[in-house]
Amino acid sequence: MDILSRIAQELEAGEDERVAELTREAIAQNLAPKEILDRGLLAGMNVVGEKFRAHEVFLPDVLLAAKAMYAGLDLLKPLLIRDGVPPAGKIILGTVQGDLHDIGKNLVGIMLKGAGFEVIDLGHDVPPARFIDAATENGADLIGMSTLLTTTMPVMRQVVAMIEERGLRGKIRTIVGGAPVTAEYAREIGADAYSFDGSHAVERVKRLMAEA
């Protein structure tokens, strides 16, 4: 088995030290950092994401795999910057005001970081204006909003409306998700995209970036 497949496999098993070791080895072999990221770390994380979606693995497996992914990513980051590989995009992420649930939002952040996006995570209980201020201050492409509560879903609508008011429509796009949120709801409030889990969020965000 080649070293990148081994990285993917160790990542799936949540072996962070092995992933770091193998990533160092791959770097020493002069493999392109982007290649190590895509075919090693990301390939492994995608498998974990798919298995989580299919209920074959559970949250602990995903969180350990994410830890392993970061162990490799930390080594690759300076090299990716040196090689001039631009981040795939910059995203502001948060659980909306009134909601403290952040497990789902964290999973989306993990998958996006793995996919090469720069993620600025504002945490939970994020007021509408903070999303937009953070996006403009950081020159972000996208705002990702999550909620688990039915009662806090209207905050997403407020953020979308505020983007419109400030004349930022088209400059800052929005993606929404969370247990009670549906594609229909996303359309209704004028969000640019909806995603139902981390892997799906990566697909949708990539598509939005391509449309930009």
Add this chain to the structure above:
Amino acid sequence: MTAEPRGILERIAAGETLVGDGALGSLLLARGLAPGECPESWNLSRPEVIEEIASLYREAGADILQTNTFGASPMKLARHGLAERTEEINRLAVEIARRAAAGRAFVCASCGPSARLLKPYGDADPQEVLESFERQARILIEAGVQAFCVETMTDLAEAVLAVKAAKSVSPSTPVMATMTFDRTPRGFFTIMGNDVPSSAAGLADAGADIVGSNCGNGIENMVEIAREFRRSTRLPVLIQSNAGLPEIVAGQAVYSETPEFMAGKARDLIEAGVSIIGGCCGTTPEHVRAMRRAVDASLPAA
């Protein structure tokens, strides 16, 4: 007959099916709780509303009233900046529930998750989580609760800490412990991957007296979960079902299961050997009243 009133466990052992109460959160929202506002803060600011709801549940026939303390462990209150008020929030909750019970229902302490992930998956130190639950349990016992209900747990390891905390504070007080499961193609699992048999065994080992499930499912799934618990343990089983899963209609959460529907399925729960039947999200005093009737109707004719 002795004059001594019997406890929850004695009544279950004598073959009785007890009725729990229903949802609190959805009723508080209907009475003006702001989204994201700490529901337990209403023990301080709107005690009359909390008491009114508990009284409605008692009048509907609930044998057990839960205190408004689901998120009142100091660790969880810290998320709302209210950790310093842990003592009064919990103490007042018990006083409110005792007034509503008026000696005609058991007062049971609701203990929900810390909302933190335990190491190594998250950053919460198990010892700190245990101490947080112990602090809450000590206040609740001193204020006079008659039972604990550790509920809506998705991590067996955390549920075990909460059960142990309650038992260490008061070994003789009954502890119920219920987990929240999702249906998967391979059966029911919590998001952390705990299935029913391992949950039943783990909670029993920690000292729980009653085990089961609450939240996350409508009552049809709960009948299946109840049967799995019944096969997995000799302990009494507790089921507190949602009135279905929320659907968003015109921006409002709507729970579709009617009192009549849930009462019909409550009969299946009784047949499955469940000892306590109550409601979770979306249920109302009307749901509890209907389930009370279903439980009473199941009694063998004297």
